Amino acid sequence: MIGSKQSDDAPARLDQPAIEARGLSKRFGPKLALHGFDLEIERGGIHAVVGANGAGKSTFFRILLGFQTATAGTSRVLGYRSEALPPAVRGRIQLVTEEHALPGWMRIGALEAMHRDLATRSRSNGGREAAWSERAWREVAGLFRLPSSQRVRDLSRGERAGLNLALALAQRPELLILDEPTLGLDVVARQAFLEALLFAGEHDGSTILYCSHQMDEVERVADALIILEDGRVTEHGTPESFWRRIAGWSIDAASLPPAGALLPEALPGLLQTRAIDGRLQLTAIDRDDDFGACLESLGAVDVQRVPIGFDRAVNAYLDRPAA
Amino acid sequence: MLQITTGDARPIFRQIVDGLRARILTGELPPGHKLPSVRALAIELTVNPNTVAKAYTELTDEGLIETRSRVGVFVCEPRQRLSDAERQRRLDEALQRFVHDVASLGYDAEVVLERTEHALERLGLERGAEATSEDIP
Numbered sequence: 098m099i100g101s102k103q104s105d106d107a108p109a110r111l112d113q114p115a116i117e118a119r120g121l122s123k124r125f126g127p128k129l130a131l132h133g134f135d136l137e138i139e140r141g142g143i144h145a146v147v148g149a150n151g152a153g154k155s156t157f158f159r160i161l162l163g164f165q166t167a168t169a170g171t172s173r174v175l176g177y178r179s180e181a182l183p184p185a186v187r188g189r190i191q192l193v194t195e196e197h198a199l200p201g202w203m204r205i206g207a208l209e210a211m212h213r214d215l216a217t218r219s220r221s222n223g224g225r226e227a228a229w230s231e232r233a234w235r236e237v238a239g240l241f242r243l244p245s246s247q248r249v250r251d252l253s254r255g256e257r258a259g260l261n262l263a264l265a266l267a268q269r270p271e272l273l274i275l276d277e278p279t280l281g282l283d284v285v286a287r288q289a290f291l292e293a294l295l296f297a298g299e300h301d302g303s304t305i306l307y308c309s310h311q312m313d314e315v316e317r318v319a320d321a322l323i324i325l326e327d328g329r330v331t332e333h334g335t336p337e338s339f340w341r342r343i344a345g346w347s348i349d350a351a352s353l354p355p356a357g358a359l360l361p362e363a364l365p366g367l368l369q370t371r372a373i374d375g376r377l378q379l380t381a382i383d384r385d386d387d388f389g390a391c392l393e394s395l396g397a398v399d400v401q402r403v404p405i406g407f408d409r410a411v412n413a414y415l416d417r418p419a420a
Numbered sequence: 421m422l423q424i425t426t427g428d429a430r431p432i433f434r435q436i437v438d439g440l441r442a443r444i445l446t447g448e449l450p451p452g453h454k455l456p457s458v459r460a461l462a463i464e465l466t467v468n469p470n471t472v473a474k475a476y477t478e479l480t481d482e483g484l485i486e487t488r489s490r491v492g493v494f495v496c497e498p499r500q501r502l503s504d505a506e507r508q509r510r511l512d513e514a515l516q517r518f519v520h521d522v523a524s525l526g527y528d529a530e531v532v533l534e535r536t537e538h539a540l541e542r543l544g545l546e547r548g549a550e551a552t553s554e555d556i557p
Contacts (some may be wrong), residue, residue: 143468215486291466313426317467329430337431386520404429 107183110176113309115140115272115304116161121170121295122328123156130272131328134170138304138321143294145336146308147317148325151417154308157325159276175271191270195280197257201250205243209234209267216268230267236297238265240289255286262293274306279314282334287311291318312408324414332414336407342383343368343413345405350377364391369413380405380413426449432467435476444495445482455485455493473490 114137121134131153138144147153159165161174163182172179177186197355199208216229241259243252252260258278265273277296278286294305295318309315315322315336322339324332332339350372366384381388389400405413421443424435443449455461458476462469476493479485487493522532540546 142470293464295468296463316426316432320468320470337433340431364443386522402521406429407425407431408427 107185113176117173119171124167134329138328140245140304140409141302143305143318144321145319148321152325153328189271191265192274192276193261193265194276197261199249203249206245207245230269233297234263234267237293240293255282272304276308285361316407318324340407340410343410345379345403346379347401347403348377348397349399368417433471434473437478449495451495451497453495
């Protein structure tokens with residue numbers, strides 16, 4: 098997205114949340130893509146957005162950026178109403194998606210010059226200083242070793258992702274939305290991407306929304322964790338506070354009825370049950386050691402509490418039976 | 421100098437605290453040793469700098485490292501920064517966790533104590549007051 102030429106008629110409203118959605122719903126025929134969607138994101142930091150495909154993420158972004166109207170509810174971005182977003186404000190939002198769509202015929206140097214020119218001429222960043230960060234461009238382009246004479250169509254997928262990120266960060270967005278940006282990248286490119294995201298340029302208070310299915314990436318970069326399910330936000334807090342609520346248990350598989358017979362009514366808080374090698378692994382939320390006692394009272398033998406990683410905690414949560 | 425893994429049962433912040441604390445207590449990182457800046461360590465580990473900052477804060481609270489403004493972060497001379505009550509509280513808390521984790525494993529207390537002692541020795545913590553050098557094999 099390119100900032101359009103505007104005078105500073107839309108000043109930055111840094112005292113207002115980066116994103117504010119209240120009671121959003123969106124109906125497509127009989128289907129509710131969003132319902133009761135509430136989300137408030139403070140300025141600054143990296144906010145990871147996690148959820149199954151179809152949880153409403155794309156619909157929310159389209160409404161947030163004013164490309165689609167909500168059936169009900171309100172949404173504001175950078176302090177402005179989504180459905181009446183001044184072009185200057187839209188120019189302070191950068192969106193990087195997994196497609197990394199860029200004009201293939203252009204050379205990197207020319208693309209860079211074009212974006213720099215547009216950014217500096219527009220002076221539309223609401224009173225923030227320079228509209229183009231030479232440093233961010235140099236650092237990200239350097240990490241991905243992007244030669245300015247190369248044509249975009251000759252770049253690898255990883256290099257295109259790097260170029261996209263370099264252009265986005267150099268424009269010093271107030272809000273940067275990354276939608277599964279590392280999808281399909283190899284290990285080296287993913288590493289470079291995370292490094293560029295975390296350290297390139299001066300982050301001067303920009304707010305970053307990071308959508309990913311890669312829990313190892315979320316664990317590394319996220320200040321906050323937002324979980325989307327069935328068209329609404331079901332969890333929002335620090336990754337650690339979420340993780341602490343999830344506990345793993347292991348029991349002798351022979352000592353309980355088959356996994357399907359373990360019902361949430363008998364075991365409140367149960368998220369997931371998996372059979373592994375003669376053991377049954379159970380994951381529970383908001384349950385303390387009393388969960389183990391509960392299992393024993395149901396006849397479970399050799400009940401052990403087992404530590405679980407962040408990825409498993411999130412996956413078990415997303416996998417839980419519908420309420 | 422430090423390795424962290426994602427998918428581990430310990431948060432990255434905890435892995436950094438444990439890793440550095442072990443290296444300081446064993447003397448691998450001696451008093452006066454300069455640690456990487458928050459940003460440098462975050463880049464090295466590819467993690468959010470806030471996570472490293474939080475780990476450094478914890479180690480500072482434990483009296484293991486100190487930040488000298490505009491100079492850097494250094495390993496402290498060994499001394500006790502926590503109040504007696506706070507030390508006591510943390511010891512109790514850590515013991516509770518440990519005892520709970522260990523209880524379900526079904527080991528004899530003797531074995532657990534012996535293994536604990538070995539683990540402490542590896543960190544340079546020995547039975548100081550009662551033990552003489554002859555007691556240690």
